[in-house]
Amino acid sequence: MAKNYVDSVNLASCPFCGHEARMEKTKAYCLDAFRASCTHCHINTGIITAGGTVKHGEWIIVTLEDALQEALGKWNTRINSDRNVVHPHNNLQRVRGFLNG
Numbered sequence: 001m002a003k004n005y006v007d008s009v010n011l012a013s014c015p016f017c018g019h020e021a022r023m024e025k026t027k028a029y030c031l032d033a034f035r036a037s038c039t040h041c042h043i044n045t046g047i048i049t050a051g052g053t054v055k056h057g058e059w060i061i062v063t064l065e066d067a068l069q070e071a072l073g074k075w076n077t078r079i080n081s082d083r084n085v086v087h088p089h090n091n092l093q094r095v096r097g098f099l100n101g
């Protein structure tokens, strides 16, 4: 089956290798689905299906648009600020501070 790419979305370059990414429209479990992936290292968001699904214990319907937005959001989300990055060393200091405090 020929791959079907969505060219109209803006994807950030790959966070790992810096190459171009593509949004693929595909199928999973007979449902329409999307997956963003790197053209070079093939890291990807995993498949995000449209249709009926259970989320937080509730049965919900995910539209095609919602599924595309979710895949887009997953791929384009970046941790830009040092503040949000948990360095193992800082984490250890926090744990020690907690235990000693």
Ligand SMILES: [Zn+2]
Residues within 6 Å of the ligand: 014, 015, 016, 017, 018, 019, 038, 039, 040, 041, 042, 043
């Ligand atoms: Zn890559």
